[in-house]
Amino acid sequence: MEPTPSPPSSPRLLRRLRERLRVLHYSLRTEETYVYWVKAFVRFQGLRHPAEMGQEEVEEFLTHLAAQCDLSASTQRQALSALLFLYRQVLGTDLPWMNDVIRPVPRRRLPVVLSPDEVARVLACLAPQHQLFGHLLYGTGLRLMEGLRLRVKDIDFAHRTLVVRSGKGDKDRAVMLPESLRPGLEAQLARAQVLWRADQLRGTGGVELPHALARKYPRAPQSWAWFWVFPQDHLSTDPRSGEIRRHHAYDQTFQRAFKQALQSACIAKPASPHTLRHSFATHLLQAGYDIRTVQALLGHADVKTTMVYTHVLKVGGAAVRSPLDALQALLAASGTSVVMGPPPAQRSSAR
Secondary structure: OOOOOOOOOOHHHHHHHHHHHHHOOOOHHHHHHHHHHHHHHHHHOOOOOHHHOOHHHHHHHHHHHHHOOOOOHHHHHHHHHHHHHHHHHHOOOOOOHHHHOOOOOOOOOOOOOOOHHHHHHHHHHOOHHHHHHHHHHHHHOOOHHHHHOOEHHHEEOOOOEEEEOOOOOOOOEEEEOOHHHHHHHHHHHHHHHHHHHHHHHHOOOOEOOOOOHHHHOOOHHHOOOOOEOOEEEEEEEOOOOOOEEEEEOOHHHHHHHHHHHHHHOOOOOOOOHHHHHHHHHHHHHHOOOOHHHHHHHHOOOOHHHHOHHHHHHHHOOOOOOOHHHHHHHHHHHOOOOOOOOOOHHHHHHHO
């Protein structure tokens, strides 16, 4: 008699999912996302065990996300990735139908880019405690989490370099350190050292280290070199180990501060902290830097990803001039007055 599969509502399946994600070194955020989609899939199919379902049920779920929930193609692909990981890595299933599942095709969208004047206004409207971090994101092109995860050892003032460890795709890269940020970063390190010394006196668990480095170097979590450049002002509990230690600043804190600064600057664009990275790349290309150089600074694996910023430049008019502007210049040279808008009679009647 075959054993009955564990109920999908029990923590057993989800525990196996989490364990497999951690074995393969997936991030905590990816772990939370995959668990969310597996739960949603099981609930949608009436609490049936995933081992009892296949291509038909998966595609039915994806159709529900698109038709009833009106989710984007990228979100649907995220849900599909979670389900395929469950079947392949947790349930040990790798059948032909898994390659035949219809995959939503995401559309390439142009990134939101701020002009240099808009960047200056937003950074000026940031709360004082967030201004240095905002300048860092724009001045180096770092992603939000890459900036928050900077450690003391990653800053090289002598060579004016920042080293990004385990960036997207678990890759390292080096970026320039703007000289104008040096005084602010030195002051920030002095503030961080105050917290580090307080943690030493309390004998706390230090900071999180990647992979098994804490076992290989037991004293490293308490060392100054591994301490966060932007630490949180209070201790927190690690969601995986349950250990109480110092975490880096929360991403939601800066996201809220950036949104408030955007409103204060009266900028009507759907911008986010990641927009500073887009603006960094676009402004470098406008300044004449080679696209391969920009690709290396951003950490893009394929230059095609960086090429999207050249499309932004073209749309912005850097390469093409509208014929309307030429027409206006011709009319102005001939002395012909140009009226933009409805005739005066229509405007008065509208009032």
